[in-house]
Structures are given as C-alpha cells and as structure tokens.
Amino acid sequence: MTELVTTVASLDQADQLLAAGADRLYLGEDYFGLRLPHSFERAELTQVVELAHQHGKKVTVAVNAIFHSDRIKKVAEYLRFLESINVDEISIGDPGAIYLLTKEQINLPYIYDASDLVTSSRQINFWAKHQASAAVLAREVPYEEMVPLAKVITIPVEVLVYGATVIHQSGRPLVTNYSNFVQEHLDQADRQRGLFISAPHHPETHYSIYEDINGTHIFANNDVDLMSVLPKLSELKLNRWKLDGLYADETKFVEIVKAFAKARDLMAQQALDDQQLAKLDEIVHDNQAPERGLDRGFFDIDPNEVK
Amino acid sequence: MQAIKVKHPEVLAPAGTPEKLRIAIDYGADAVYIGGDAYGLRSRAGNFSFDEMKEGAEYAHQHNAKVYVAANIVAHEQNLAGAGEFYRQVRDAGIDAVIVSDPSLIETAITEAPGLKVHLSTQASATNYETLNFWQNEGLERVVLAREVGIDEIKEIRQHTDVQIEAFVHGAMCIGYSGRCVLSNHLSLRDANRGGCAQNCRWKYDLFDIPDNGQKRELLGHGPDGKLEEFSMSAVDMSMIEHIPDLVEAGVDSLKIEGRMKTVHYVSTVANVYSKAVRSYCEDPENYQLDPAWVDELWKVAQRELSTGFYYGTPDENFQLFGKRRRMPRYAFVGEVLAYDEVTKQVTVQQRNNFGVGDTIEFYGPNFAHHTQKVTDLFDDKDQAIERAPHAMQIVHFTCDAPVKPGDFVRANEEK
Ligand code: SF4
Numbered sequence: 001m002t003e004l005v006t007t008v009a010s011l012d013q014a015d016q017l018l019a020a021g022a023d024r025l026y027l028g029e030d031y032f033g034l035r036l037p038h039s040f041e042r043a044e045l046t047q048v049v050e051l052a053h054q055h056g057k058k059v060t061v062a063v064n065a066i067f068h069s070d071r072i073k074k075v076a077e078y079l080r081f082l083e084s085i086n087v088d089e090i091s092i093g094d095p096g097a098i099y100l101l102t103k104e105q106i107n108l109p110y111i112y113d114a115s116d117l118v119t120s121s122r123q124i125n126f127w128a129k130h131q132a133s134a135a136v137l138a139r140e141v142p143y144e145e146m147v148p149l150a151k152v153i154t155i156p157v158e159v160l161v162y163g164a165t166v167i168h169q170s171g172r173p174l175v176t177n178y179s180n181f182v183q184e185h186l187d188q189a190d191r192q193r194g195l196f197i198s199a200p201h202h203p204e205t206h207y208s209i210y211e212d213i214n215g216t217h218i219f220a221n222n223d224v225d226l227m228s229v230l231p232k233l234s235e236l237k238l239n240r241w242k243l244d245g246l247y248a249d250e251t252k253f254v255e256i257v258k259a260f261a262k263a264r265d266l267m268a269q270q271a272l273d274d275q276q277l278a279k280l281d282e283i284v285h286d287n288q289a290p291e292r293g294l295d296r297g298f299f300d301i302d303p304n305e306v307k
Numbered sequence: 308m309q310a311i312k313v314k315h316p317e318v319l320a321p322a323g324t325p326e327k328l329r330i331a332i333d334y335g336a337d338a339v340y341i342g343g344d345a346y347g348l349r350s351r352a353g354n355f356s357f358d359e360m361k362e363g364a365e366y367a368h369q370h371n372a373k374v375y376v377a378a379n380i381v382a383h384e385q386n387l388a389g390a391g392e393f394y395r396q397v398r399d400a401g402i403d404a405v406i407v408s409d410p411s412l413i414e415t416a417i418t419e420a421p422g423l424k425v426h427l428s429t430q431a432s433a434t435n436y437e438t439l440n441f442w443q444n445e446g447l448e449r450v451v452l453a454r455e456v457g458i459d460e461i462k463e464i465r466q467h468t469d470v471q472i473e474a475f476v477h478g479a480m481c482i483g484y485s486g487r488c489v490l491s492n493h494l495s496l497r498d499a500n501r502g503g504c505a506q507n508c509r510w511k512y513d514l515f516d517i518p519d520n521g522q523k524r525e526l527l528g529h530g531p532d533g534k535l536e537e538f539s540m541s542a543v544d545m546s547m548i549e550h551i552p553d554l555v556e557a558g559v560d561s562l563k564i565e566g567r568m569k570t571v572h573y574v575s576t577v578a579n580v581y582s583k584a585v586r587s588y589c590e591d592p593e594n595y596q597l598d599p600a601w602v603d604e605l606w607k608v609a610q611r612e613l614s615t616g617f618y619y620g621t622p623d624e625n626f627q628l629f630g631k632r633r634r635m636p637r638y639a640f641v642g643e644v645l646a647y648d649e650v651t652k653q654v655t656v657q658q659r660n661n662f663g664v665g666d667t668i669e670f671y672g673p674n675f676a677h678h679t680q681k682v683t684d685l686f687d688d689k690d691q692a693i694e695r696a697p698h699a700m701q702i703v704h705f706t707c708d709a710p711v712k713p714g715d716f717v718r719a720n721e722e723k
Contacts, residue, residue, distance in 0.1 A: 066484060068456070069463045072435035096437030099444070103437075116489045116500070119383045122411035140492050145384045167493045168508075170483040171455040171617065174540050177624040178514070182528025182536050195526070197512040197538055199494055206517070215484075220493050291517040298492075303385060307497040 002239040002264045005060065005158060006257050009037040009250050014048045016254045021261025024058040024088070026242070030213055031071065032078055033062025034093070034115070035166060037246050046085045053086065064093035064113045065214055066169075072096050079106045089133060098130060109133035111158060115166050116140055118157075121149040128155040134240060139165045139224065142301040143232065150236035159233060161226040162256055162284065163244025164208065165297060168218035173211050191246070194291075206291065208247060222293035223247065227281040229299060230263050231272065252287035259283040315589040316554070317561040319375075319473065320578040325355065327574045328363045328374070333714065334575045334673050335582025338373035339363075340406060342567060343397060357396045364401035373403040377567070378416075379428035381409045381486070381500035391419030398423035404448060408486060408500075417446050424448040429475065430486040430500070434460070436467035443470035451563065454480050454545070455617045458553050465558035472558060476547040477577055477605075478565025480616060482508040482540040482627075509628075511537035530630040541628040546613035548601055551584045552592065553618075572640035573608040575716055576671070580604050583675045600677075607638040607718065637721040641668060642696075644715040647707065654707035656696075662719050663695030670707070672715035680707050 008014045008027040017025060027048060030039040040048065045061070052059045061082050067075060075097055082090060083106050092098055093114040101108060112118065112127040113136035124135045137157040141149070149157075175189035189195060191210040197218070198205040208219040226233065226241075233241070243260060245253035259280045266272035288294055320336035322328035331339045341363060342354040355363060360376065367374045376397050380386065394416040397405055407413045408428035416425050426449040427433055427442050434453045442450055449471035452461065461474065481488060489499055490507040497503030514526045530536040547554060547562075554562060562585065564577050580601045588595045605613070612633050614626045642656040654670075662668060664685050670678040685693050688702045696703045 066432055066453075066455075066487070067435045067438075069435050069460045072437050075437075094432075094435070094438055095441040096435045096439075099437045099441035115487060116492075117381055117409075117486060119381055119500075120387060120409075120411055121384060122382070122387050122415070123409060126410045126414050140489055140498070141383065148384050167489045168483050169487040170540070172482065172542075172622050172627075174482070174627075175514075177622075177627050178536075178538055178629070179528070181624040181627075181629040182530060184526075184528035186526065194516050195514065196516065197514050199507075199512060200510050203513065203523075206515075209514075218490065290521055301496075303383065305496055306492065306501075307503045 002234065002241060002267070004241055004243065004257065004261055004264060006243045006253075007037050007163075007245045008040075008048060009245060009253070011044060011047055011051070013250050013254065014051055016251075017257055018052060018055045018057055020254050020258045021264070022057065022257055024060055025052050026060045026062065026091070028062030028091075032065055032075065033091070034064050034169075034214055035164075035217055035246055036062055042081060049085050049087055058088040060089040060091055060111060061087045062091050063097055063110075064091040067094050067096055072100075076100050076104045076106070079104065079108060083108050091136070101131075111136060113158075115169070119145075121152045124149070124153045124155065124157060128153075134158055136160075136242070137238075139220070140298050140306075142298045142303050142306075143229070144303050146233075146236055146238060150238055156240045157238060158240040158242050159226070159238050160224050160297075161230065161233070161241040161243060161260060162224060163242070164223050164247045164292075165220040166217055167207070167220050168216075169214070170216040172216060174216040175209060175211055206293075208292075219247075220297065222295040222297075223288070224297045225281070225284050225288075225294040226296060226299060227260065227263060227284050228277060229296065230260075230277070231267065234267055247289065247292060248287075249289060252289075255287045256284050313555060313589050313592050316559055316585060317373075318578065318582045318585055319561045319563045320574060320581075321478075321564055321567040321569065322363075322574065323567045323569070325359050325363055327571055329366055330571055330575050331578045332367055332370050332372045334578040335586075336372060336578040337582070338375060338403070338561065339367065340375040340377050340563075340567070343376045343378055343393065343405075357400050360397065360400035360402055364403070367403075368401070374401075375404045375406050375426065376402050377406040377428070378412065379406055379408040379430050380412075380502060381430070382412055383501070386501070387411070390415045394420035394423055406451065413445065413447070426471075426473065427451060429453055432484045432486050436464045439464060439468040439470050439472075443468060449473055449560065451475075453484060455484060457620065458550075458557050458618045461554075461557040461559060471560040473561035473563050474554065474559045475545060475565060475616075476554065476562040477545055477581065478569075479544050479611070480542045480565070482542045508540040508542075511539050514538040532630065534630075536629060539628065542616075542622070543612040543614045543626055543628055544609065545616040546605055546609075547615060547618065548580060548584060548605055549597055550615065550618065551581075551588050551597075552595060555585070555588060555592075570608075570640065572638070572716065572718060576604055576608045579671070579673065579675055600675075604671075606636050609635055611635075638669075638718045639721050640716065641719045642717040644670065644672075644711050644713055644717065645702065646713055647711050649710060652706050652708065653704045654711055655702065655704045656717055658696045658698065658701040658703060660719075661695060661697050662717075663693075666719050668717050668719045670709075670711045670715050670717055672712055676712070676715065678707070678709045678711055680709075
C-alpha cells in the first residue's frame with residue numbers, strides 16, 4: 001500500500017492534509033529536526049498527533065538534526081516526551097540518537113534520514129539491522145540505481161516525490177558572514193526572506209538559501225516533481241512517497257497533496273493512465289510558486305554520467 | 308624538578324604517494340593516511356596499489372609509525388561489489404586501519420576483513436559523544452570528529468567516551484558539514500561523496516531575491532574597498548599550531564593534517580612543524596612556548612589565510628575568503644640534498660625548480676633543522692661553473708657553509 005508522507009505547516013493545514021489523503025504527517029521542532037516548514041512547540045505537536053490519530057493516520061517527528069554536545073543532552077528527554085504522546089515514528093540522521101533510543105530503552109520506531117547520505121541497499125539494510133523502520137533515500141540516487149536497490153532492501157525507503165531538495169548544510173552562517181563583510185547589510189537571512197543564489201555564468205539558476213539554528217541550508221535549483229514517473233516507483237514497490245512543503249504556499253501545498261493522493265488512488269484501482277497523470281501533473285505545476293521550477297532531479301540521470 | 312610528561316598524541320600526515328609517505332614519516336609524522344584505489348574520496352589523488360601499501364606499511368612500522376587507508380566514499384549500488392575483497396587486501400598489506408564513512412562499508416570492513424581496524428571518517432559528521440559511543444559499539448577503534456566541533460565540546464566528548472578521537476588541525480576545509488554537501492553533484496554532476504567534488508563552494512555566486520513582480524532583484528554588496536563582492540562560501544584554511552596545548556589537554560588522540568593532494572614541500576614542512584610542536588609540548592608542558600619560527604614555517608606552504616575553524620566558536624566572516632587575498636609568502640621547492648662534503652663544504656643537490664647564483668635558499672630537514680644560504684657558486688655534474696640550474700632533476704653542487712644532510716630539502720623565496 002502506498003503511503004503519502006507530507007510535511008505540516010500548521011494545525012489547520014494538518015487537518016486539510018489529512019482530508020486531502022495524507023497517510024502520515026511529518027513535523028517537528030527546529031531544535032531537533034532539520035528544514036521544517038514550521039517549528040512546532042510541544043503543545044501544538046501534541047494536538048497534531050491527536051488529530052492524526054483521530055483520523056487513523058500516523059505521525060513522524062523530525063529528530064534528524066546533527067547534534068552537538070549541548071543538544072544531544074536534551075534528546076533523550078525529548079524522545080521520552082514523543083513516546084508519551086504516542087508519536088508513531090521519528091526520523092534520525094545522527095547515530096547518536098539511535099544510541100540513545102537503545103540506552104534509554106525508548107520505544108519509538110525510526111526512519112533513518114541523513115539527507116544525501118543513504119545511497120545504497122547495503123546501507124539501508126545496515127540501518128534495518130539497527131532497528132530502523134524505514135530509510136530516506138538520497139535524492140542523488142537515479143532511477144537506474146533504484147532498480148537493483150529495490151530488489152534487496154529489507155525495509156521500506158522513502159522517496160521524495162515533491163518538494164525542495166537540500167544540497168548543502170553548513171554550520172556557518174554563510175549569508176550573515178557575507179552580509180557582515182559587505183557594506184549593504186541584509187537584515188534577514190531566514191527562509192521567509194526568500195533568498196537565492198545563482199551559479200556563475202548561469203544567471204537563470206536559483207538555489208534557495210537560508211539560515212536557522214541548524215546552520216545554512218542550500219537547495220537544488222528546482223523542486224522535485226516525480227508525478228510523471230510514479231508508476232515506475234510503484235513497479236519497484238517504492239511506496240513511501242514524501243511531499244515536502246518547505247517552500248510551498250500552505251493552501252497550494254494541500255492541492256499538490258490532493259493530486260498525488262489521486263494518483264495513488266487511481267493506481268491502486270489500476271485506473272491511472274498517462275492522460276490522467278499529465279492532468280495531475282498540471283495541477284502540481286499550477287500550484288507551484290512561480291519563482292520556483294520543477295524537475296525530476298536525479299531520477300533520469302545515467303549513473304555513469306556522474307563522476 | 309622533573310618535567311611532567313603528558314601523553315603524546317599522534318601527528319597524522321597525508322601522503323598522496325609512496326614518496327610522500329616516506330617523507331612524512333622522516334619528517335616526524337607518527338602516522339600517515341593514504342588512498343586506496345576505488346574507495347577513497349580523493350579519486351584524483353595518487354592512490355596506492357596493494358603492493359605499495361605493503362611497502363608503505365613496512366617502512367612505517369620500521370619507523371614506529373602507522374599507515375591508514377582512507378576508504379571514505381559513500382557507496383552507490385554499483386560500488387558495492389568487491390568492497391570486502393578490497394578490505395581484506397588492505398588488511399593483508401599490513402595497513403593499521405581504514406578510514407571509512409559509509410555505514411555499509413564499515414559493516415563490510417568489519418565482517419569481511421576481521422582484524423582490520425576501522426576509523427570513522429570526518430565525512431560522517433560526528434559531533435557528539437553518543438554518536439561516538441554508537442560507533443564504538445559497532446567495533447570502531449577511532450572517530451574522526453567533524454570539523455564543526457569546538458575545543459570545549461571535545462573536552463566534554465572525552466569525558467563521555469573512551470573511543471579514540473582524531474581531529475583536524477591543519478589544512479583546507481569544507482565550508483559545510485563534510486558529507487552533507489552535494490553542491491558538486493547538482494552543479495557539476497560530480498559526486499562529492501565519491502571523490503568528485505568540484506569545489507563549488509569556492510565559486511562566485513550571485514545573491515538575489517524575487518519579489519512579487521517576479522523579477523530578480525540583485526542583493527550583492529560592496530566590500531570595504533568599494534568593489535562589488537560576489538557571494539561565495541569559501542573557507543580559509545585551518546591551522547591550530549598556536550593551540551597545541553589545548554588540543555592535547557582536551558584529549559585528542561590524533562592530530563590530523565589535511566592534504567593528500569599536496570606537494571612534498573607541504574607534507575614535509577607541515578609534518579615537521581606539528582611533530583616538533585607536539586613533542587616540545589609533551590616533553591615539558593609547563594615550560595612549553597610556541598616558537599614563532601613554526602608559524603613562519605607554515606606560512607611558507609600556505610595557500611590561503613589561516614584560522615582556527617570552529618575550535619573557538621562559530622566562524623565569522625574573517626574565517627571566509629572575501630575581498631582581496633592577503634599576499635602569501637611564496638616559496639618554491641627547488642631541490643633535494645643528495646650529499647654533503649664536510650671538507651670541501653660542497654652540497655650536491657638534485658634540482659626540482661629553477662634556482663641559481665645570487666638566490667637565497669633555505670635548507671630544511673627532519674627535526675626542524677634549518678639553514679639559510681646565499682648561493683655564491685654553482686657547478687653542474689661535470690664540475691663546470693654555471694649560473695643557474697634550469698633543468699628538472701639536474702644534479703648540481705655548490706658551497707654551503709653549514710653541514711646539511713642527504714634527504715634535506717631546499718626551498719627558495721620567490722619574491723626577490
Ligand atoms: S563544494 Fe566545498 S563544501 Fe562542498 S564538498 Fe566540495 S569542498 Fe566541501
């Protein structure tokens with residue numbers, strides 16, 4: 001069964017996302033999780049968990065930051081809190097948090113998510129042996145590599161089917177540092193500020209960049225949209241689809257989720273044809289922020305082309 | 308009163324070739340790290356064959372030093388076959404440990420090459436003690452910390468784990484968390500985690516936003532000199548030479564020098580300086596003093612400004628390359644001493660770069676031996692007087708007032 005995992009930006013949106021067909025909500029707090037549309041306080045988080053459970057849906061909470069000593073100390077307590085409010089799963093990117101789960105005997109399944117680092121079946125199975133319930137596949141794994149990988153993995157992998165792809169995380173405040181050097185000071189470098197950089201000789205490119213307490217984050221030129229190739233993912237039984245609304249408008253993101261949910265449902269009835277797929281993809285494009293492009297990322301890339 | 312000695316941490320130097328391996332050890336490194344064919348992150352840095360590894364390990368062990376093989380790629384599906392065999396061969400070559408970052412390769416090394424010690428690469432961004440505990444539990448001997456970890460954090464980590472800690476002390480650095488940067492994959496189709504990084508962080512970018520009208524609005528600013536400054540993310544290099552006591556006291560077991568692609572000149576100089584400083588400190592911590600000559604020496608092989616990275620706080624704009632570059636002292640590596648005749652005071656040198664009569668050159672050797680000499684005469688291998696030595700590998704001799712040793716190197720200041 002295909003599972004739609006979507007980020008959440010508010011309690012309101014959570015409600016709409018569940019109605020739109022999301023199977024699992026993904027959210028968390030910036031102090032513990034990376035690149036979230038909204039940083040949920042514990043009270044708010046609890047409300048979302050309750051809401052999702054009322055709908056018979058699941059919640060994954062982001063605990064995937066790279067922890068320094070100051071923060072790792074607070075992780076165990078946070079995990080116990082998450083356990084106490086019956087969170088269904090957490091995401092982890094720092095093996096230190098896995099160590100804590102065992103040491104503190106906290107009973108929470110986790111999906112291993114180290115952004116770009118999960119690139120092979122053997123690694124996925126490594127985390128499986130360490131009790132991971134699933135793993136987030138790096139966006140740099142092309143379809144041709146997914147084919148052999150899918151045959152041997154022992155736990156589900158999550159594939160980003162829509163949204164922004166992170167391509168760099170720095171511990172330094174890169175925009176602030178630049179801004180401090182030049183005379184024209186930028187007063188803001190957070191995500192809301194909507195900053196981009198473009199590569200030399202490619203003024204048409206637009207890589208999003210922002211700073212938060214986890215450092216500086218840079219994103220791929222275009223957001224990922226795998227609508228047109230969903231049947232291929234399905235064939236490989238890569239059935240955990242993530243939609244990331246980090247840079248999407250709250251309402252429009254719900255429309256995008258609806259389109260993917262529709263594709264999933266039609267596919268389950270074996271009633272999804274190319275025409276419908278094209279139509280659904282149009283919905284995705286219509287709801288995409290005008291300043292952001294869409295493409296299939298690394299999906300079509302020939303692995304031999306990558307040096 | 309007898310000086311209190313402290314535990315001597317290892318000085319770990321890079322070695323891109325068998326020649327550099329020997330040189331690094333001759334110049335005081337307690338260990339070197341090298342690349343192995345398919346699994347190393349510096350795919351373009353000279354990699355060692357298994358025979359070369361074996362010879363390198365033998366040489367190192369004769370000199371009480373160790374050799375590690377960096378096998379720190381993050382494997383994709385097609386890289387998996389053969390990994391076990393690779394690690395077995397590395398083990399059988401007598402290598403002391405492999406430096407690995409991909410968990411799948413760590414598992415392969417541990418299960419398929421029993422007895423081979425494994426170190427976690429900095430690429431895995433280990434920043435806290437629970438992470439170190441996790442990897443120790445997996446059977447790892449050592450963890451190379453992320454470059455983002457500060458001195459105080461190391462102290463804290465040390466208190467909570469007894470796995471060996473390795474930390475970078477010198478050389479170029481990634482601007483991002485190592486391993487968490489795929490700029491190169493996306494901008495150049497070269498996989499940063501499989502040795503292909505195109506150093507895209509050092510590019511010059513445009514910075515802008517797109518207001519509601521959909522038009523790009525430039526946000527680049529001007530530097531203090533009034534010139535337009537493009538957006539870049541280039542880190543200055545690291546040097547912790549002035550803080551050796553802090554590192555040793557924090558409990559670092561191995562001080563790592565970056566630079567498997569770097570020259571013989573760099574490797575010999577940096578290994579020389581750090582091993583000297585660490586030895587001086589450990590022999591007599593109370594009376595230890597930083598010798599300014601060590602710092603000068605490092606500047607002779609510096610390619611960028613130097614900083615302390617994250618050790619004393621989050622790096623600000625001064626730790627990045629903006630504006631005009633500071634002028635680096637420029638030294639050329641001009642030769643290697645083959646022989647010295649005490650009676651005639653003639654030194655025989657094999658040339659590596661053009662030099663000649665009138666130049667001031669500097670001899671340096673292991674143990675921080677130094678001698679500065681003005682070249683007043685010069686003869687070729689047929690004892691004919693010449694003015695300059697223009698040919699690569701040319702053998703020449705000339706007067707040198709102080710005794711120097713075979714194997715010593717010669718450098719010349721290029722700014723005359
Ligand atoms: S682009 Fe820069 S930060 Fe990224 S991997 Fe390459 S050197 Fe490191």
